[in-house]
Amino acid sequence: MKPFKVIKPFSFGFLFVTIALAFLSLPRAAAGHDDLHEQILEVTKKIKAAPRNPTLYLKRAELYRLHKEWKNAERDFDVTEKLMPGLAAVDLGRGKLWFDARQFSKAKIALEKYLSNEPNSFEGIITFARVSAARRDTESAVKFFSQAIDLSPKDSAEIYLERAETLVAAKKIDAALSGLDDGIKRFGLLVTLQTAAIDLEVKRKNFDSALGRLDKLAASMPRKEPFLLRRGEILLQANRPCEARTALIDSREGFESLPPSRKNVRVVTNQLAQLRKLLAQIPVKNC
């Protein structure tokens, strides 16, 4: 490797490099993550004042990771480890770093090390689950998503969805549905979970179950017409055109009873267009 050319202070070269660096750094700071950039500068100042403080390097490493400066983050994690060997947070930070940088094998190693010391860390477990999902290690992903759900009692509806998505990617639709049902048992009839479950029921051609779920969801909502439209779609896929037609007509009546202002909502006009398209597919004489 060639040694760097030393640039003397106050030379033209120094001035050029300084101006170029300043120029390059400006749009970057303005291009986003301004807060992060400011934070990095602030922590860097503190590091200059206390260059052997591992907490500061750890903090800056995290900031670099969030700023997507992978190499700088890696370097700061290394310094942190040197200053404080055995600090578990370094392994978690590295795990998250490699996950964000899409280097999943490295992430797995770091997180395995971290979880061997901190087996109940929510952050460690959820990151490991996502790393496993990215590596298509479904069994491990599901195991760790489930652990994350157990550790996050107040706020885990979205983790149920992540777990289901992992299972669907592995073509384990039944298991995905069963997992969503666990969530529905826990949170009640959440529209996010139940909508995902309906889509899966349709995917596995279990149309009656899909319709049953849809009816439950519709019963909990004051406005029925969007759900009747979905009912029509499902019945058509189930090759039950006459029932589909009835549902679609009911849906159309619901939409038509809305005041003009409501009917003109973009979502509703799209739904009405879809409804007309589906109705046109069903010959009246067959019903």
Next chain:
Amino acid sequence: MIVPRVVSVKTAKFVFLAIICSVIFSLDVAGQTTAALTRGVYLQMAAPDAITLRWRTDTATDSSVRYGTTQGSLTQTLNDGTVTTEHEVRLTGLTPNTRYFYSVGSTTQAVAGNDANHFFFTSPNSRQSGSYRFWVLGDSGTADANAQAVRNAYLAHNGPTYTNLLLMLGDNAYETGTDSEYQAAVFNMYPTVLRQTPLFPTIGNHDTAFSTDPPANLPYFQMFTLPSNAEVGGVASGTEKYYSINYGNVHFVCLDSMTSSRAVNGAMLTWLRNDLAQNIHPWVIAFWHHPPYTKGSHNSDTESQLGEMRRNVLPILESFGVDLVLAGHSHSYERSFLIDGHYDVSATFTNAMKKNGGSGRENGDGAYTKSALRADLPNEGAVYAVAGSSGKLGGGLLNHPAMFISLNNLGSMILDVNNNRLDAKFLRENGTIADYFTLIKGATTAAIGGRILTSTGLSVRGATVTATGPSGIRAVSVTNSFGYYQFLGLSTGQSHTFTVRHRRYRVASQVIFVTEPRSNLDFIALE
């Protein structure tokens, strides 16, 4: 306290012994030491019939709330036997729109309340019009003289008016949203407001220490009790990160621009579409941290979270008729015209996107208007405000073309919603109003009419139709030869009961929530 002027030695000894004994007795019987309040009281998840009270004590005790509608007469009690320093009690079975006084503590000791300062009003009934004041703080978490000045300006401006809700737009506690930072920036900064006014916050980047995947034990999630299961109206989101609530005739939507997926088919936006599709409240106000339009200390043209919220969320909100969107993040005040359909970078903003390019001021270009007092006025325009200067200033170019005004001033926003009218102000830290605008939806009255027919289609003449409003005010109309009746000016934003009397026919009453003119409120008369 009344002190006797002359006390004998014997009496003094007796009083002293009695005090000692009572202290020993109370400690012994309760098995608990005395506790001191270290946080709160603060109010969460206010609904028409329920509210959550939270507070923290220095030592663990059980929890007890005494409450009642008369100061000094707290006749009802709710206890929770869990011994804790983090107290959380949800009162239920309350009367809507009613003032309750309260005290909190343990079953053996009150630590706060039972005075004129500890009270709350329950929320009004769903869809009920009234005069509501909402205070909006953005990026207020500095815990310094700036935040104090903004707070003091509000308290001085507000006077004795009740603040119905406090909204916090994120970055509520700098730098990283730790428990102690929250203590300084929120609980020690706004104690008098928090013990009377329910707080609904959203998550900012500093509240998660910049993490987009914060742990479950994040202080924000620990200290706030937020609706995840439609406890305060709306559709259940299943998470405290984003939620909706109803307050009178206002539907508030709180989104999470920091840690949840902002994807069009992600869980948050799936929930949002369903929530708005079901909403029947005429005002829709949305709030989150990262602004869709800003040229302050952040730039909505270049930052991913801001751009995604603009591109993915605004089309949904606008198609469901959102009226006002509030955000922080940029440490400035920027307020738009009444606009619609601007989802790309600022250079693509055109005058055609201005539904009203005026000031929105009644004493200027006139108030912004929408056609009716309804929830579902698609794409009639919304006002977007960045109000992230309640704690610090960040400068910036402040030249976003969607903005009517952009200021590098400290301050907070005040929203007054009264029936079909929303008045918004930006109150500076020095007490001056630096911006204001009004949004009016439809008229304050509407003509309502219809026809009374028999089941065979014959007109019913001479029937007396009475419309009774919520305050008991009545209007009367008599059907003409063709069975028609009409009321010319019924108040909008209220439920009216329509009863019909006729010497020969019986007619079932109808209760209608009046939002706009109607000529088809028909009745069937039965013999």
